Amino acid sequence: MTEEIIIAGFGGQGVLSMGKILAYSGVMQDQEVAWFPSYGPEMRGGTANVTVILSDERISSPILHEFDTAIILNQQSMTKFESRVKPGGTLLYDPNGILHHPTRKDINILKVEGSRLAVEMGNPLTFNMIVLGAFLKAKPVIKLENVKKGLEKSLPERHHKLIPLNLTAIEIGQENLVVVQIAEAGC
Amino acid sequence: MSVLTDRINEIIKPENLVYAKSPLLNDDLMHYCPGCSHGVVHRLIAEVIEEMGIQEQTIGVSPVGCAVFAYNYIDIDWQEAAHGRAPAVATGIKRVMPEKYVFSYQGDGDLAAIGTAETFHAVNRGENIVMIFINNAIYGMTGGQMAPTTLVGQITSTTPHGRDVDLNGYPLRITELLAQLPGAAYVTRQSVQTPGAVRKTKKAIRKAFEIQAKKIGTAFVEVVSTCSSGWKLSPVDSNKWMEENMFPQYPLGDLKDTGRADAELYRIKAK
Amino acid sequence: MGELRLMKGNEVIAEAAIRCGCDGYFGYPITPQSEVMETLMTLRPWESTGMVVLQAESEIASIHMVYGAAGAGKRVMTSSSSPGISLMAEGISYIAGAELPCVIVNVQRGGPGLGTIQPSQADYNQATKGGGHGDYSLLVLAPASVQEMHDFVILGFELAFKFRNPVMILADGVIGQLMEKVELIDQRPRWTNEQILEISGEWATLGKPSGRKKNIITSLELDSYMMEKNNLRLQSKYSQMKAEEVRYEAIACEDADYILVAFGSAARICQKTVQIARKKGVKVGLIRPITLFPFPEKIIAEYATKVKGFLSVEFNAGQMVNDIRLAVNGKTRVEYFGRMGGIVPTPDEVETALEQRF
Numbered sequence: 001m002t003e004e005i006i007i008a009g010f011g012g013q014g015v016l017s018m019g020k021i022l023a024y025s026g027v028m029q030d031q032e033v034a035w036f037p038s039y040g041p042e043m044r045g046g047t048a049n050v051t052v053i054l055s056d057e058r059i060s061s062p063i064l065h066e067f068d069t070a071i072i073l074n075q076q077s078m079t080k081f082e083s084r085v086k087p088g089g090t091l092l093y094d095p096n097g098i099l100h101h102p103t104r105k106d107i108n109i110l111k112v113e114g115s116r117l118a119v120e121m122g123n124p125l126t127f128n129m130i131v132l133g134a135f136l137k138a139k140p141v142i143k144l145e146n147v148k149k150g151l152e153k154s155l156p157e158r159h160h161k162l163i164p165l166n167l168t169a170i171e172i173g174q175e176n177l178v179v180v181q182i183a184e185a186g187c
Numbered sequence: 188m189s190v191l192t193d194r195i196n197e198i199i200k201p202e203n204l205v206y207a208k209s210p211l212l213n214d215d216l217m218h219y220c221p222g223c224s225h226g227v228v229h230r231l232i233a234e235v236i237e238e239m240g241i242q243e244q245t246i247g248v249s250p251v252g253c254a255v256f257a258y259n260y261i262d263i264d265w266q267e268a269a270h271g272r273a274p275a276v277a278t279g280i281k282r283v284m285p286e287k288y289v290f291s292y293q294g295d296g297d298l299a300a301i302g303t304a305e306t307f308h309a310v311n312r313g314e315n316i317v318m319i320f321i322n323n324a325i326y327g328m329t330g331g332q333m334a335p336t337t338l339v340g341q342i343t344s345t346t347p348h349g350r351d352v353d354l355n356g357y358p359l360r361i362t363e364l365l366a367q368l369p370g371a372a373y374v375t376r377q378s379v380q381t382p383g384a385v386r387k388t389k390k391a392i393r394k395a396f397e398i399q400a401k402k403i404g405t406a407f408v409e410v411v412s413t414c415s416s417g418w419k420l421s422p423v424d425s426n427k428w429m430e431e432n433m434f435p436q437y438p439l440g441d442l443k444d445t446g447r448a449d450a451e452l453y454r455i456k457a458k
Numbered sequence: 459m460g461e462l463r464l465m466k467g468n469e470v471i472a473e474a475a476i477r478c479g480c481d482g483y484f485g486y487p488i489t490p491q492s493e494v495m496e497t498l499m500t501l502r503p504w505e506s507t508g509m510v511v512l513q514a515e516s517e518i519a520s521i522h523m524v525y526g527a528a529g530a531g532k533r534v535m536t537s538s539s540s541p542g543i544s545l546m547a548e549g550i551s552y553i554a555g556a557e558l559p560c561v562i563v564n565v566q567r568g569g570p571g572l573g574t575i576q577p578s579q580a581d582y583n584q585a586t587k588g589g590g591h592g593d594y595s596l597l598v599l600a601p602a603s604v605q606e607m608h609d610f611v612i613l614g615f616e617l618a619f620k621f622r623n624p625v626m627i628l629a630d631g632v633i634g635q636l637m638e639k640v641e642l643i644d645q646r647p648r649w650t651n652e653q654i655l656e657i658s659g660e661w662a663t664l665g666k667p668s669g670r671k672k673n674i675i676t677s678l679e680l681d682s683y684m685m686e687k688n689n690l691r692l693q694s695k696y697s698q699m700k701a702e703e704v705r706y707e708a709i710a711c712e713d714a715d716y717i718l719v720a721f722g723s724a725a726r727i728c729q730k731t732v733q734i735a736r737k738k739g740v741k742v743g744l745i746r747p748i749t750l751f752p753f754p755e756k757i758i759a760e761y762a763t764k765v766k767g768f769l770s771v772e773f774n775a776g777q778m779v780n781d782i783r784l785a786v787n788g789k790t791r792v793e794y795f796g797r798m799g800g801i802v803p804t805p806d807e808v809e810t811a812l813e814q815r816f
Contacts, residue, residue, distance in 0.1 A: 020464075020637070027464050027639055035464070035637035039490055039575070060729035062636050065804040153464075244665045248526070258674045264663035266529045267676035269552050272522035275514070279526025280663070282510045283482050283534065287665055305522070308515035 001056050003141045004064050008049035008081055009073025014128030017154075018071075019050035022132065025142045025150030026054040034062040047076050054141055071135055073114075075099055088183050092135055109180040110138050117172055126169035133173020144170070209233040211242060211262045218256060222422025224412030225254055225321060227379040231389045232290070232319065233261045235396055245288040246280050248273045252294040253327040271302025274309035277316045288399055290317035295334040296326045299361040303335075306361070313370030313404040313447045317395040320362065320409040324433060325417035335359040338432055343417070358436055362409045369448030372404030375441045378411040378434075380426040404447025411437050461642045467607040467633040470640050471537060471563055472497035474611035475509070479648040481532035482510035484523035486542060489575040490631040491565035494537045507648055517542040521549030521562075528558040529675035531654040531662030533615050537563035539631075540581050541572060543589070550624060551590030554692070555677025557661075559618035561611060562596070563627045565634035568773075568800040576800025577631030579722060582777040585628045586751045593689055595696045596626045597703065598750040600721040604638035606748075612643065617703065619657065621695050628750060630773065632723035632802065696752075705748035706757055710736070714743030716816060717761055718808070719782055720771040721747050724796075728771050730805035735812065742812065750778070755785035767791035767816050771808055774798060791816070 005022070009015045019035050026033040034053040051064045070081045072093040082102050085091050090108040095101070096115035112134035118127040136142060142150075147170065151163050197203075211233040219225045236245050242263055249257040251270035258265030268276040273291035281289040298306050298320050309316065325343055326332040332345040336358050340349040350358075366374040373395060377388040388410055395406035411433050413425040420428055465473065471494045475483060485495045495513060503509035510527075514520040520536045527534040538546065543564045553560060564585065568578035581589075585598045597617050599610045607629060614625040649657065655664065666672045679685040707725075710732055711717055720728040725746040735742040745761070747754045758768070767790055770779035776794040783792045795811035797803045 023637060024464055027462070033464065033637075033639060036632070037635055039631070039635050059638075060733065061727040061805055062638070063632060063723070063727060063802050063804075065806075242665075243667050246530070246663045246665060255678060258672070258676065262666065262672055264666045264673045265675070266526060266663055267556075267674065267678055268525070269522060269548055272518070272525075272549070275519040275522035276526035276529075278512070278519075279482070279484065279523035279528075279534070280530050281526075282512060282523070283527040283532045284530050284664075304515055305519050308519065 001054075001141065003054045003068050003139065004066075005052045005054070005069045005071065006049055006064065006067045006081055007052070007071040007073070008047065008077030011046055011048040013048070013073050014125070015048045015073065016050050018128035018132050019052045020154050021147070021150050022052050022054070022142070023150075024154040025147045026052075028146040028149040028153065029142055031055060032057065032059050034059050036062050036064075047074065049077065069135065069139055071131060073131070078102065090138060092131070092138055094131065105181070105184045108138075108183045110134070111178050111180055112173055112176055114173070117176055118169070121169065121172065123165065126165060129166045129169035130173035130176070133170035134177040135173075136170065137174040137177045209237045211237050212260060213262055215259055217260060219253065220414075220416045222413055222415035222425050223253070224323065224379050224410060227385060228319065228321060228388070228410050228412070229257060229260050231379075231385070231392050232292075234389065235393045236261070236263065239393070239396060241288050241396070244286070245290070246284075248277045248280070248289065248291040250291070250293040250297040251328070252297050254292055254294060254321065255328065257292050271297050271300070272305055273297065274302065274305040274314070274316075274318065277318075278309055278312070278314050281314060281316050285315070288317070288396060290319060290396070292319045293321070294327070295320070295322045295324065295336040299335040299359050303361070307365070307368070310365050310405045310407065311368045311370045313372070315399055315402045316405060317392075317399050318405060318407045319392070320407065321412045322409055322437060323412040323414040323417070324358070325414050327414050327417050331414075331417040335361070336437070338436055360437065362407065362437075362442060365407055366442035369453065370404050371407060371443055372446045373398050373406040373441075374443040375407070376409040376411060376437060376439050378429070378439055380413070380429060398446075401446075409437070411439065459641065460644055463640055463642060464637055465604060465640050466493055466635060466637045467601070467604045467629060468493035468565065468635070469497045470604055470608045470642075471611055471627075472501065473642060474608040475535060476501060476503045476507055477643050477645050478612045478615060479507065479533065479646045480509055480535060480611075480615070481648055482512070482527045482534040483536065484512050484514050484520040484527070484534070485536050486514050486517045486520050486538065488517075488539045488542045490567060490577075490634050491537050491539050491563070493634075494563065507645070509648065517545040518549065521546040521553070524560050524562075525549055525553050525556070525558060528553065528560040529556070529663050531658030531664060533559075533619075533649065535561040535563065535611075537565065539565045539567045540569050540578070543581065543584065547590035550596070551588075551592050551594060552677050553624045554590075554594035554596065555592060556675050557622040557692075558624070558675065559615070559622050560624050561614040561618055561627065562624055563629065566628065566630040568798065574800040575631065577723065577773060577802060578798070578800055579630055579724060579773040580775070580777070580798065581628065582750065582772065582774060585626050586753070586781070594692060595699075595751050596624050597621065597699055597752075598626045598628050600628050600748060600750050601633055602722050602725045602746060604633065604636060604640045607633060608640050608642065621699060622661075623695060628722070630722050631800075636723075700752040703749055704752045704754050704756070706754035707746040707748060708757065709744040709746070711743035711745060711761060713741050714761075715741045715766050716769065716812060717743045717745055717765050718769050718771055718812070719745045719747070719758070719778065721750060721778065723802070724771050724773055727803065727805050728808060731808040731812070734805055734809050740812075747778075753781045753785070755781070758782055758785040759787070759789075762786040762789040765790060767793060769808075769812050769815060770794045770796075771803070772796040773802065
């Protein structure tokens with residue numbers, strides 16, 4: 001099993017840390033992992049994206065040009081990455097702020113209203129964990145117990161008290177995944 | 188011959204000894220020109236190290252310039268730095284061996300032109316090193332070109348019509364600038380043109396090394412110096428020219444003697 | 459099994475330095491490698507191992523601080539990215555000339571000039587052919603994974619002291635920013651003063667005890683005959699490196715008709731190309747030079763009589779390809795494919811290039 005993922009959105013949405021938690025969870029599941037961020041001025045308030053590879057085998061190229069799953073969190077990223085989802089792959093997005101919804105027929109399209117749910121939870125910082133929950137529902141590549149271990153490993157000890165909140169957010173994400181479209185076969 | 192030898196042997200009897208070269212200065216013939224100040228300053232450094240008994244703990248850093256071969260003359264461990272980089276090299280040595288004495292020895296081109304950044308930042312960090320600065324207002328090694336400290340109107344091979352402020356800017360009083368930095372513990376300007384001046388300079392160098400032991404910041408000693416070859420003057424005339432022209436621009440005396448600024452004043456108070 | 463962590467290449471440089479007993483790091487921030495110093499400053503090793511960490515006023519100052527501290531027999535290092543390494547060129551030449559051991563990390567970005575902060579391998583020639591003035595060589599290690607970033611810090615110090623020569627770890631923005639699993643070595647002690655005396659006492663400026671000659675660290679020698687002798691000594695060192703320290707990885711080369719040659723992150727991409735091509739029935743192998751100096755010319759020369767061609771894949775305009783051509787010496791075709799300006803080619807692009815060239 002190899003899962004090649006991009007997470008793309010605005011800086012400040014927790015894109016990089018969501019990728020990090022996913023990668024750490026993969027390590028806890030004895031997988032090979034690679035996490036590669038966009039870096040530079042993009043880090044400071046503009047778009048941010050990170051690719052994560054989870055695999056049972058040694059990872060050759062850590063640089064991805066197409067993805068099994070794209071997690072899209074703003075319009076710029078939708079414009080940039082929709083075309084780069086592999087045929088039969090998955091596009092998961094938060095419709096908040098999206099003007100041009102995905103149009104491809106040959107991919108699975110899923111959505112989760114992460115921004116709204118985070119606000120409803122009373123803590124906008126849970127946004128990325130809600131999205132992560134939705135992803136794990138769509139692609140159960142990591143067991144939840146390993147995500148918990150991944151959280152423990154990637155968060156500094158002083159933030160460990162936030163782990164239950166994060167797990168709740170993941171659950172909410174799982175419960176609120178909406179299937180928009182299943183890929184048309186044969187495309 | 189034998190009469191002469193007998194007379195010499197009579198004169199050099201140990202009981203007639205009134206002065207001896209520091210054993211830290213070896214017998215190699217110095218490459219410096221007659222009348223050059225470098226030799227005197229070398230001697231003073233050797234004497235201070237010997238008198239303080241710190242030969243085994245002292246590392247010198249020589250520059251690029253006339254003093255590049257300083258390591259040939261004083262019997263301690265040395266590193267030869269790239270042009271202008273002696274303060275960085277000295278910082279590297281001192282940071283990994285804070286228990287040792289480290290001094291840099293630089294001329295005006297090295298310290299105040301190509302190495303200005305390294306000089307400023309070493310002093311600003313308050314590196315616990317001694318910096319010796321030989322200011323003779325000219326590049327000696329490369330053949331008498333303009334230095335940052337060359338006086339207005341002074342003739343050099345690259346200012347053949349005299350230093351022109353419109354073309355070349357102004358003589359740099361870098362020592363005054365360094366004295367303002369909070370990292371500087373002791374900043375002084377001396378000279379070695381008379382026995383009295385030599386004694387004062389030796390005191391200053393000794394004090395600088397003692398400050399290093401106290402670890403209270405950078406100790407900086409400028410020595411206003413002569414370059415008879417570069418100035419194209421006799422050694423005696425050079426001293427006279429220096430007193431008349433250099434001293435007004437570079438007045439002698441201590442510029443700072445308070446130790447490094449009290450770090451508590453600068454430190455962010457812990458919440 | 460050492461501690462397993464998920465870390466960025468840049469972070470692991472810092473962690474490995476502390477753990478292998480490094481005495482000092484002097485650096486200046488530049489993207490994409492600033493995490494090296496940031497990590498060190500966060501970990502505060504001066505409180506644990508006694509390792510010194512200092513942010514200098516420039517790359518020029520950094521490398522000369524390294525010169526000074528290395529001259530004291532300490533294990534010291536710096537890191538930077540391409541424009542910063544250019545600034546260090548003077549100091550690196552002095553360090554090579556004065557025969558001092560140290561580790562220099564270059565997390566390359568695209569040039570020339572200020573260029574881009576995206577990954578590149580355009581400093582290959584600078585790293586392997588000098589970079590500064592004079593006849594000198596660095597021993598150059600090219601990591602292709604975060605694990606190798608870790609391992610090469612440790613290996614780098616070993617080689618630096620074996621040869622009294624600067625070692626460069628030539629990484630790029632991909633390996634610097636990439637996070638992978640890495641197994642860390644257990645903490646090793648820094649060398650004691652007694653150990654340093656034993657290892658480097660003959661030349662290091664530790665303070666001159668009575669009874670030994672003074673030690674002088676210098677690259678200066680005005681007597682041409684002596685200077686030629688110094689140069690010959692350096693050259694014999696480089697010959698010894700060529701004889702003893704060549705490292706490479708050969709993947710799927712035994713039955714290959716074509717061999718890709720790539721280092722660092724380009725080699726990772728080529729691994730995937732090998733898989734893609736073999737699925738199509740094209741027998742492709744990969745030689746990954748691990749030491750760029752000394753260059754693995756023997757293995758390339760051996761395969762030159764067996765394969766139909768080599769394709770050098772580089773994130774530059776074709777630099778390593780010249781070393782491959784020298785090794786192949788006309789025995790088979792040698793072609794180049796690469797991208798510049800911070801663009802990382804896809805494995806498919808490489809495969810297409812291979813098809814087009816041959």
